[in-house]
Every structure is written in structure tokens, then in C-alpha cells.
Amino acid sequence: MPEKPKNDLLGIRYLSAEQIQALYQLADRFWEVLQQPTRKVAALTGSTVALLFFESSTRTKLSFELAAKRLGADVLNFSATGSSLDKGETLLDTALNILAMGVDAFVVRHRGVGSAHFLAKHLPVPVINAGDGTHEHPTQALLDTYTLYRHFGRLEGLTLTIIGDLFHSRVALSHLHIAPKVGLSLRLCAPPSLIPALWYQLGYPIYTEVVPAVAGADAVLVLRMQKERQSYPPIASWQEYSRFYQLKPEHLRPGQVLLHPGPINWGVELHPALQAWPHTRILDQVTHGVAIRMAVLYWLLRG
Numbered sequence: 248m249p250e251k252p253k254n255d256l257l258g259i260r261y262l263s264a265e266q267i268q269a270l271y272q273l274a275d276r277f278w279e280v281l282q283q284p285t286r287k288v289a290a291l292t293g294s295t296v297a298l299l300f301f302e303s304s305t306r307t308k309l310s311f312e313l314a315a316k317r318l319g320a321d322v323l324n325f326s327a328t329g330s331s332l333d334k335g336e337t338l339l340d341t342a343l344n345i346l347a348m349g350v351d352a353f354v355v356r357h358r359g360v361g362s363a364h365f366l367a368k369h370l371p372v373p374v375i376n377a378g379d380g381t382h383e384h385p386t387q388a389l390l391d392t393y394t395l396y397r398h399f400g401r402l403e404g405l406t407l408t409i410i411g412d413l414f415h416s417r418v419a420l421s422h423l424h425i426a427p428k429v430g431l432s433l434r435l436c437a438p439p440s441l442i443p444a445l446w447y448q449l450g451y452p453i454y455t456e457v458v459p460a461v462a463g464a465d466a467v468l469v470l471r472m473q474k475e476r477q478s479y480p481p482i483a484s485w486q487e488y489s490r491f492y493q494l495k496p497e498h499l500r501p502g503q504v505l506l507h508p509g510p511i512n513w514g515v516e517l518h519p520a521l522q523a524w525p526h527t528r529i530l531d532q533v534t535h536g537v538a539i540r541m542a543v544l545y546w547l548l549r550g
């Protein structure tokens with residue numbers, strides 16, 4: 248029997264501009280569903296989605312779970328602590344055993360770069376990358392850009408500045424891939440030690456100071472220091488990081504949209520006074536994340 252063609256979402260780099268637009272359009276439809284009193288459709292009734300999170304998560308895991316449930320699917324929640332990983336079971340054996348219970352799609356977060364690709368190669372059902380180490384986090388870039396699209400009504404021609412730990416952020420890498428496909432102009436800003444050397448060859452404007460990086464941008468996406476992935480402190484002291492790279496209210500002009508994928512370390516990358524910034528869309532990102540993940544699940548399982 249010929250092998251069934253299988254869809255995965257492993258990274259933005261594998262999506263075409265048309266596929267991204269199709270996902271936004273699907274998200275628009277599911278956004279409407281979420282505004283209805285029942286907030287549910289039966290689009291994935293009978294399907295089962297397994298969430299395999301080997302790294303901490305609040306937003307991504309819960310919003311994938313909610314997205315699957317809002318589509319009528321059943322959800323299996325795997326937790327690495329307390330599992331048979333402690334007894335030496337491998338990632339693939341773990342996934343194959345869960346598959347044997349009758350699972351139609353896997354959502355995977357793992358610290359290993361390429362872990363979702365590895366599982367996708369060996370599993371006969373769709374695999375969605377929910378963050379593989381420092382590599383990609385495709386649904387985060389989709390929901391960030393979808394939030395901008397809903398706010399401005401377009402993406403083409405907008406300028407987005409990303410400030411923070413570019414070196415260790417999978418969110419930043421997914422944005423490098425999505426920006427040219429949706430027409431966003433990207434600016435990057437970080438201390439020199441947190442700018443990957445190869446990124447200077449990509450053609451994006453790179454800044455080591457916040458003021459010029461933010462001036463005139465339509466939106467600013469701030470990233471957390473990914474301390475869990477840093478092998479040495481990238482800056483002499485955290486006070487210095489906050490002094491020179493923290494986004495403060497005086498950096499922003501009315502109308503500039505503030506984004507952050509979360510979790511936020513208030514007082515480190517964002518000044519606490521920005522909690523009151525009128526153009527913040529940080530919680531909208533979380534809300535839109537459910538619609539985007541409904542779109543991704545539906546597209547992979549039924550599209």
C-alpha cells in the first residue's frame with residue numbers, strides 16, 4: 248500500500264507565503280467560532296491529539312490543549328516528570344507507545360534541536376513543533392504576526408523590531424523566516440554577544456542600541472533572556488542588561504504596539520511601567536494563539 252502523505256508543521260521555513268495566508272484565514276474563521284456562546288465546533292470530533300512537552304510551558308501547552316478541545320478532539324497530556332523516561336525509555340519509544348493508544352497528531356516541545364523533525368520522520372501522523380531548543384517555534388511566529396495583522400489590518404510594509412536574546416530564541420529564528428513571507432520589515436536589536444554571527448549576512452538591519460532600533464517601528468517584540476540555554480553570562484551584569492536593553496516607556500511613541508511571547512521578566516527586559524502601555528497586545532497574542540492553533544490542527548488533520 249502506498250504510504251499516506253503526511254503533513255507536519257516543523258518550522259516556518261517549510262511554509263509558503265500562500266500557506267501562511269491560508270492559516271490566517273482559517274484562524275479568522277475559528278476566531279469567529281470563539282466569539283460564539285458555545286465556542287466550539289465538531290471539526291475534529293473523533294480525533295485525538297497528544298501533547299508531548301519535555302520542557303516547561305504555560306501558554307503554548309494550554310492553548311494547544313484548548314484549541315484541540317474547541318475543535319472537538321480528545322487530548323492526551325504527557326508529562327515528562329513521572330513518566331517512564333526516568334526508567335530509560337527513549338523519545339521515540341515513548342511516542343510510539345502513545346501512538347499505539349490511537350493518536351492522530353502529536354504536538355512536541357523538546358530541548359533538542361530537530362527533535363520534532365526526528366519524530367515526524369518516524370511517526371505516521373502529523374507532528375507539530377511547539378519549540379525545539381533554540382531552533383524554531385512556528386506557531387508563536389504565526390500568532391505574533393496574526394496579532395499584528397488583526398491590529399493593523401495588514402502586515403505588508405509594517406516594521407517590527409525584535410529586542411532581546413536573539414542567540415538562544417527559537418521565536419526570533421521563526422520570525423526571521425516568516426517576515427519576508429508576509430512582507431514585514433524586520434529589525435533586530437541585542438547586545439553584540441547575543442547576535443549570531445551568521446545573522447549579519449541575512450540583510451536585516453541589526454542594532455546594538457534600543458533607541459534607533461525602536462524609532463519609527465510599528466511594533467516591538469521583546470524577548471526574555473533564555474538563561475536556561477546560556478552557557479555563560481552574555482553581559483557583564485543583569486543590571487547592565489536592564490540599563491541598556493530594557494524597553495522603557497520613554498522608548499515608545501503613541502501607536503507603537505508592544506508584543507512579548509511570554510513568560511515576561513518584568514524589570515529585566517520590560518520596564519514595569521509598560522504594564523500600563525495602552526498599545527500592548529501581549530494578552531491578545533495569547534488569545535489569538537488559540538485561534539492560530541485551531542487553524543494549524545484543522546489544516547494538518549483535515550485540510
Ligand code: NCD
Pocket residue numbers: 306307378384387417418470471473508509510
Ligand atoms: C517562548 C518559548 O518557549 O520559546 N515562549 C512561549 O512559547 N510562549 C519564549 C520564551 O520562553 O521566552
